[in-house]
Amino acid sequence: MDLMRVIVLFALIAARCARASLPNFVLLFADDLGYGDLGCFGHPSSLTPNLDRLAAGGLRFTDFYVTSPVCSPSRAALLTGRYQTRSGIYPGVFYPGSNGGLPLNETTVAEVLKSRGYATAIVGKWHLGVGPNGIYLPTRQGFDRYLGIPYSHDQGPCQNLVCFPPDVKCYGFCDQGVVTVPLLSNENIKRQPADFLQLEKEYSEFASKFINDAVQNNQPFFLYYPSHHTHYPQYAGADYAGKSPRGPFGDALMEFDGTVGKILQTLKERGVINNTLIFFTGDNGPELMRKSHGGNAGLLKCGKGTTYEGGMREPAIAYWPGSIQPGVTRALASSLDILPTFARLAGAALPDVQLDGFDMTNILLYHRPSERQTIFYYPTSPSQEHGVFAVRWKNFKAHYYTQGANHSRGTSDSNCSSLPLLNHDPPLLYNLEADPSEYYNLNSSEWDSVLQQIQAIKEHFEASMVFGESEIAKGIDSALAPCCVPNCTPKPECCHCTPAL
Incomplete structure (x- = not known):
């Protein structure tokens, strides 16, 4: 019985030490x-x-x-x-x-x-x-x-x-x-x-x-x-x-x-x-x-x-x-x-x-x-039809689609606010190590091997992507909407709030 108590005591001590070390x-x-x-x-x-x-x-x-x-x-x-x-x-x-x-x-x-x-x-x-x-x-x-x-x-x-x-x-x-x-x-x-x-x-x-x-x-x-x-x-x-x-x-x-x-x-x-x-x-x-x-x-x-x-x-x-x-x-x-x-x-x-x-x-x-080695860029409203809009592989980023947003309007760069969806074939390609501002498209044939590598990575990733049912589309x-008062108006008087627990 004493031995059992010792074993239990050591087990409790070990568990406490392990917990404390996390x-x-x-x-x-x-x-x-x-x-x-x-x-x-x-x-x-x-x-x-x-x-x-x-x-x-x-x-x-x-x-x-x-x-x-x-x-x-x-x-x-x-x-x-x-x-x-x-x-x-x-x-x-x-x-x-x-x-x-x-x-x-x-x-x-x-x-x-x-x-x-x-x-x-x-x-x-x-x-x-x-x-x-x-x-x-x-x-x-x-x-x-x-x-x-x-x-x-x-x-x-x-x-x-x-x-x-x-x-x-x-x-x-x-x-x-x-x-x-x-x-x-x-x-x-x-x-x-x-x-x-x-x-x-x-x-x-x-x-x-x-x-x-x-x-x-x-x-x-x-x-x-x-x-x-x-x-x-x-x-x-x-x-x-x-x-x-x-x-x-x-x-x-x-x-x-x-x-x-x-x-x-x-x-x-x-x-x-x-x-x-x-x-x-x-x-x-x-x-x-x-x-x-x-x-x-x-x-x-x-x-x-x-x-x-x-x-x-x-x-x-x-x-x-x-x-x-x-x-x-x-x-x-x-x-x-x-x-x-x-x-x-x-x-x-x-x-x-x-x-x-x-x-x-x-x-x-x-x-x-x-x-x-890769980052996949999904837009605000992703779809299986378009897949990812861009892929970064190592230092290179390829844009397959681009689209501006109202959130980004107001700058001198029209790309930021232009709402039409643009398809790029071949993709726009940037070296983010040298050009993090995405100014200079590498559009010459010498970069074909990079684009081929990125395309293969993109296809492999998208083949593994299973879209779940859209929760937001529900x-x-x-x-x-949370409201303190039953049948509340857009401006509830919060006189019956539940006290904090």
């Missing part, structure tokens, strides 16, 4: 942020000291991509490690009353990590569906806790809302004829409309409490922070309003950076900073139509809504003191690679489905070349 993960996801928007990526007037500090002490990616130039599909791919076409998150994005959402049979990175005993939380923008009775909310997709707006904060009338103190109304009108944006706590509405001036304060307090609770419980944790900054309309509280030389966009970016700083401070205070991998990137390129109220793609072509580089190449930073050595990598990488990388580091099993991501461990820990039922 790395924590913090995934930071900006909204509509351009490649050239951060100070550490070259912007002269953005004040992002905390993200710059992560870049200086971590690994900065020059060639990191997302899978879509708009929000919902990009977020689906990030969380599942699969192209959005497989899960049916196309065409476009979800709205407050959308019938569909991220299918529950898709496995998110939160569900992968929960299998290893992780505490999981999301704070911020979900945008992967609400659905009947909240069936598609994060708490049904592997997250223990949620605080946030379940879709874009412009998907509701905002002209009467305050975006900057003391009483500066939001710039623009946002979507009309739908409910004002709610702030959800798990699956209950905490406030409607959300208070933009206090939003980041609530988010940082939620994130700190989640980290504190996990550490106190000796539990590894995964915190996903998909910020609303710097999506239109910009907003910022009293601590950041008017503090950036870049105007409202700069203030919003600075406030996001401030929340990152508070998360870092909590990790340091709880003594887990050296056991936490922090990964930062964004969901798609900047909304150039907003001009100074939108982002900046730097030297890249076009922005949000397009399959040019400015629409889908994002700033990215990996930070893990003592494990990731500071530097810059030109390794090709994608948001698809986050799930397999986190799974590998946590010792978790991968989902038994077709994954499109690669494990980035060798890039992060050893600065080795990437296993990934339509909209306005009765599904």
